[in-house]
Amino acid sequence: MKEAALKSSAMNERQQAHISYFLKRVVYWREQKRDETVARMLAARDADHAHPLRSEEEGSEVFDYLRRLQQQRI
Numbered sequence: 494m495k496e497a498a499l500k501s502s503a504m505n506e507r508q509q510a511h512i513s514y515f516l517k518r519v520v521y522w523r524e525q526k527r528d529e530t531v532a533r534m535l536a537a538r539d540a541d542h543a544h545p546l547r548s549e550e551e552g553s554e555v556f557d558y559l560r561r562l563q564q565q566r567i
Contacts, residue, residue, distance in 0.1 A: 507544060508555050515540035
């Protein structure tokens with residue numbers, strides 16, 4: 494489901510890779526028994542290191558996408 498949503502978006506490959514890696518790392522950090530907020534912060538750090546975004550605009554688009562994804566889960 495998440496992968497399909499990524500592929501249908503208008504984001505570039507770098508943004509898609511960042512989001513995909515972030516989602517995988519959130520799962521990893523949750524499995525390490527991290528609090529939800531801490532897991533998301535660590536995953537964001539990991540994604541920023543592995544797949545850095547090039548502009549504030551790219552970052553804003555990714556942040557907005559992840560926020561909408563989180564809201565859909567609630």
